Amino acid sequence: MVILLLAVVVIDVNIYKKAEIKSSEKKYFAQLKYNEAKQNIEDVTLVTFDDYLINKATTEKQIQDQIKEQEYLAYLQSLIVYDNMTMDELADKLNRSLKNELSGYGYLYASYSLEKGVDPYIAVAISLHETGCNGKCSSLMKTCNNVGGQKGTPSCGAGSYKQYSTLEEGIKGFIDNLSQNYFAQGLNTPELMNRKYAGSTTWATQVNNYISKIKER
Numbered sequence: 001m002v003i004l005l006l007a008v009v010v011i012d013v014n015i016y017k018k019a020e021i022k023s024s025e026k027k028y029f030a031q032l033k034y035n036e037a038k039q040n041i042e043d044v045t046l047v048t049f050d051d052y053l054i055n056k057a058t059t060e061k062q063i064q065d066q067i068k069e070q071e072y073l074a075y076l077q078s079l080i081v082y083d084n085m086t087m088d089e090l091a092d093k094l095n096r097s098l099k100n101e102l103s104g105y106g107y108l109y110a111s112y113s114l115e116k117g118v119d120p121y122i123a124v125a126i127s128l129h130e131t132g133c134n135g136k137c138s139s140l141m142k143t144c145n146n147v148g149g150q151k152g153t154p155s156c157g158a159g160s161y162k163q164y165s166t167l168e169e170g171i172k173g174f175i176d177n178l179s180q181n182y183f184a185q186g187l188n189t190p191e192l193m194n195r196k197y198a199g200s201t202t203w204a205t206q207v208n209n210y211i212s213k214i215k216e217r
Helices: 002-040 049-078 087-095 106-115 120-131 139-144 167-181 190-197 203-216
Strands: 080-082
Touching: 049 087, 080 087, 080 106, 087 106, 087 120, 106 120, 106 167, 120 139, 120 167, 120 190, 120 203, 190 203
Parallel strands: none
Antiparallel strands: none
């Protein structure tokens, strides 16, 4: 009877010791996981290790997405878009001719012109001719943000020329006009545009002079 009781006690002690070891192992591994999480992610409140894994996976995906986006942007920047130039190179070239209030708008002229099927050289050349911004910009351009001598509504003051709220809006509106009313109708050179765009018979020659200067810069 005594021997049997001792055996039961021994068994109970062993079970307790095993349970204690198992519990301490859990705490040990839990601490390791927590320490690992704490080292890898800063400024994140960790509730459970599962949350850490989710956060880590999300962070890694975001990093991968950023890398892919950067690679794609680099690819786009390397593309030849016009006259054997990339978009950045074309914008820089146009910027060398854009002065005063139009200074720095080369990228807008380049990207929006190509998007709308307009020759960017022609767009900038007409703007320079109509605004005089190669020297001092006209009052129409300064007051109404009208870069192409466009007529329409809303009118600028009491005149017939069109008013734009911002210079960016004015440049886009001007290029939209070239796209819809000229290039879409096959009028894609200064000579073909002359009769419809201006009353002066020398308008095309003057615009072509500006195009030559733009290309040389």
